[in-house]
Amino acid sequence: MPVRSFTPVLLCSFLLWRILTAVSSHPHQSSCQLIHRTALYNGCELSSVPADLPDDIEELQLNYNNITTLRNSSLLRYPALNTLSLTCNNLENLESNTFQDSKLLVILNLANNNLYVGYQETSRALKKLPVLRNLDLSQNNLNEMMASTLLQNLSSLEYLNLSGNLLQRLDETSFRDLHQLKELDLQGNIIFEIDSAFDSNPKLQRLNLAFNLLPCLTDFHMTQLVVLNVSHNFIEWFISRQDLNETFQLETLDLSKNKLIFFPFLPSYSNLRYLYLSHNAVRFYEHLSDNVTAPNSSKTVEFYNLREYMVNVTAQLWDEDLHGDISNLEILDLRVNQVSYFPQGFIQKMPGLLRLQIGTNCLEILNLTSQGFSSSLHELDVSNNRLNQIFADDDTLTSLENLTFFNLSWNDLKHLPFGLFSSLPSIWSVDVSYNNVVFCHSEDAEITTQSDTACVDWRNIMSLRQLYLKGCNLKRIPTVMFAGLALTHLELSDNPGLIVQDSLRSLSRTLQHLDLGNTQTQNVDFSHFHSLRSLNLSRNSLPQIPSSLRDINLRSLDIRDNNLSTIPAALADALASKLQTIFLTGNPFNCCQTDWYQMFRRTMTVDLVGHSDIKCVDHFQQTHRVKDYRLPCQEAGESLLWYFLLFVPVCISFLGILFIVFLTFKPRIIEQSIKKNYLKPTSY
Numbered sequence: 242m243p244v245r246s247f248t249p250v251l252l253c254s255f256l257l258w259r260i261l262t263a264v265s266s267h268p269h270q271s272s273c274q275l276i277h278r279t280a281l282y283n284g285c286e287l288s289s290v291p292a293d294l295p296d297d298i299e300e301l302q303l304n305y306n307n308i309t310t311l312r313n314s315s316l317l318r319y320p321a322l323n324t325l326s327l328t329c330n331n332l333e334n335l336e337s338n339t340f341q342d343s344k345l346l347v348i349l350n351l352a353n354n355n356l357y358v359g360y361q362e363t364s365r366a367l368k369k370l371p372v373l374r375n376l377d378l379s380q381n382n383l384n385e386m387m388a389s390t391l392l393q394n395l396s397s398l399e400y401l402n403l404s405g406n407l408l409q410r411l412d413e414t415s416f417r418d419l420h421q422l423k424e425l426d427l428q429g430n431i432i433f434e435i436d437s438a439f440d441s442n443p444k445l446q447r448l449n450l451a452f453n454l455l456p457c458l459t460d461f462h463m464t465q466l467v468v469l470n471v472s473h474n475f476i477e478w479f480i481s482r483q484d485l486n487e488t489f490q491l492e493t494l495d496l497s498k499n500k501l502i503f504f505p506f507l508p509s510y511s512n513l514r515y516l517y518l519s520h521n522a523v524r525f526y527e528h529l530s531d532n533v534t535a536p537n538s539s540k541t542v543e544f545y546n547l548r549e550y551m552v553n554v555t556a557q558l559w560d561e562d563l564h565g566d567i568s569n570l571e572i573l574d575l576r577v578n579q580v581s582y583f584p585q586g587f588i589q590k591m592p593g594l595l596r597l598q599i600g601t602n603c604l605e606i607l608n609l610t611s612q613g614f615s616s617s618l619h620e621l622d623v624s625n626n627r628l629n630q631i632f633a634d635d636d637t638l639t640s641l642e643n644l645t646f647f648n649l650s651w652n653d654l655k656h657l658p659f660g661l662f663s664s665l666p667s668i669w670s671v672d673v674s675y676n677n678v679v680f681c682h683s684e685d686a687e688i689t690t691q692s693d694t695a696c697v698d699w700r701n702i703m704s705l706r707q708l709y710l711k712g713c714n715l716k717r718i719p720t721v722m723f724a725g726l727a728l729t730h731l732e733l734s735d736n737p738g739l740i741v742q743d744s745l746r747s748l749s750r751t752l753q754h755l756d757l758g759n760t761q762t763q764n765v766d767f768s769h770f771h772s773l774r775s776l777n778l779s780r781n782s783l784p785q786i787p788s789s790l791r792d793i794n795l796r797s798l799d800i801r802d803n804n805l806s807t808i809p810a811a812l813a814d815a816l817a818s819k820l821q822t823i824f825l826t827g828n829p830f831n832c833c834q835t836d837w838y839q840m841f842r843r844t845m846t847v848d849l850v851g852h853s854d855i856k857c858v859d860h861f862q863q864t865h866r867v868k869d870y871r872l873p874c875q876e877a878g879e880s881l882l883w884y885f886l887l888f889v890p891v892c893i894s895f896l897g898i899l900f901i902v903f904l905t906f907k908p909r910i911i912e913q914s915i916k917k918n919y920l921k922p923t924s925y
Contacts, residue, residue: 507565
């Protein structure tokens with residue numbers, strides 16, 4: 242798989258990214274202990290291998306310590322060792338005779354160390370491991386020359402992890418001694434070129450090249466490979482060798498998050514089952530081959546410098562031979578590309594397709610009839626396109642007997658074919674959110690005819706369990722709209738002014754998840770919904786939580802962004818005993834009525850999501866975080882008593898002073914008053 246055209250800018254960008262995203266290596270709390278023949282000495286602040294362990298131990302875990310050098314004598318006492326792990330030790334060097342008596346060592350983990358310092362002597366130590374099958378050298382700041390030196394003569398190796406290093410260019414010398422290698426992890430390096438690097442690894446089945454800087458993959462000829470992950474690169478072309486008559490064993494190909502322009506040129510004979518192409522720039526160009534408006538335009542693409550010894554390749558803009566063998570494909574992920582249509586016969590070449598994901602593309606028309614979707618199709622996602630028309634006949638819909646998930650959300654649909662959903666015998670989940678489709682009222686359902694202008698009738702679709710009608714401009718839900726359904730999930734949010742009335746009553750036995758966010762719903766009686774487990778009432782300007790929620794066994798309640806000032810103690814107690822999750826942020830709670838908050842916090846089984854962002858308003862209209870507010874208003878009675886006890890003596894003292902002052906200026910008033918009231922003349 243030769244690769245060319247690397248730009249220095251990408252290299253510099255990736256180096257900067259590597260510096261800014263250094264891997265954290267904090268040790269986990271663990272006690273040093275022996276379990277049978279396994280020694281767990283992780284995070285024990287060791288500077289060397291313990292010398293007092295039993296001679297027959299088979300596994301030694303020394304992660305998160307401070308062992309910088311592994312001495313020649315470190316492992317002499319443990320000849321039965323078959324597993325050794327030394328991750329996160331700042332390990333710089335393994336002395337050349339470290340493994341002289343470790344002839345049974347099969348698994349060696351040296352990840353997240355500094356082996357780039359003493360890689361030459363470490364290489365000599367690794368050569369003394371005759372049966373080593375699993376080696377982890379990830380995150381050691383190794384370049385390709387260091388890695389090649391460390392891997393010399395490790396012919397028994399089957400699994401190798403070199404992720405998170407500094408490899409840039411791979412060639413035929415990189416892994417030439419690893420003839421038994423089955424799995425290779427190279428993700429997170431800065432690889433920009435591969436030149437015959439894996440020709441010496443005939444047993445390699447799993448290859449991970451994700452998060453590198455590959456600009457293209459051409460002349461792909463690894464027939465034995467089963468899984469190839471090259472996601473998160475800069476690949477514009479994927480071209481397999483077309484002249485091989487041998488069947489490729491490749492089952493999984495991940496090309497997501499690259500720069501693909503064309504659908505990949507797959508092998509002519511393959512077992513490919515899973516193809517991931519999301520987040521690219523893939524589109525089809527068949528229409529350009531018959532472009533009558535520009536007859537002089539080019540109808541071919543020329544590929545130069547595919548390999549030094551190969552002539553240039555000239556191909557038609559769309560040639561059935563180029564996309565290769567996709568007859569075994571089960572999953573095709575084309576999300577976030579530029580697909581505006583499928584070439585004629587493209588879908589029919591995938592008779593076993595189970596999942597087709599083509600959300601966030603440029604489709605305007607979906608013709609289920611002419612495309613020839615197979616009966617095996619299980620999931621169809623065409624969300625976030627430009628769909629304004631869907632074509633389907635009765636035979637086509639009936640043939641889609643296994644279609645279970647159908648996502649049409651975020652399109653421009655106004656009308657749907659008659660019986661689009663009711664004719665799908667296995668339909669389980671339907672999402673038509675953010676469309677303007679018309680739903681049947683009771684009287685409409687009686688006069689519906691087979692036309693594209695017919696309304697959508699949900700009644701009596703026995704298999705339907707999940708229905709998403711978010712943002713569909715619904716104003717009123719007819720009473721019979723959900724008749725005969727056994728829905729468990731119903732999404733009605735973002736339909737402002739929605740009138741629910743009693744239309745949900747028919748779902749009270751089965752409904753488990755109900756979303757009424759941003760509908761201005763006020764008065765809904767939930768007491769009959771005994772199966773309800775999740776309820777969203779956010780953004781509805783509710784002044785209080787519906788008291789009917791006390792009678793049901795809710796597990797999750799979203800009541801964010803309403804007008805709640807408090808939660809009554811009885812209701813809070815009932816909810817706290819049942820809920821597992823509650824959302825309450827965005828409400829103007831009263832700081833003097835927050836007993837409910839303490840009640841929820843004391844209940845260890847309730848997750849009060851975003852509790853630090855729940856705010857309340859005091860008497861002075863100032864906003865506080867409920868968790869930080871000391872709630873002085875709850876002690877108002879006690880504070881008033883102290884003020885009274887202080888105020889009464891002051892008043893008495895003030896009155897006493899006034900009395901004394903008064904007597905000072907008019908001393909005879911008391912004498913006259915006494916004489917008047919008590920010194921009266923006698924009768925004799």
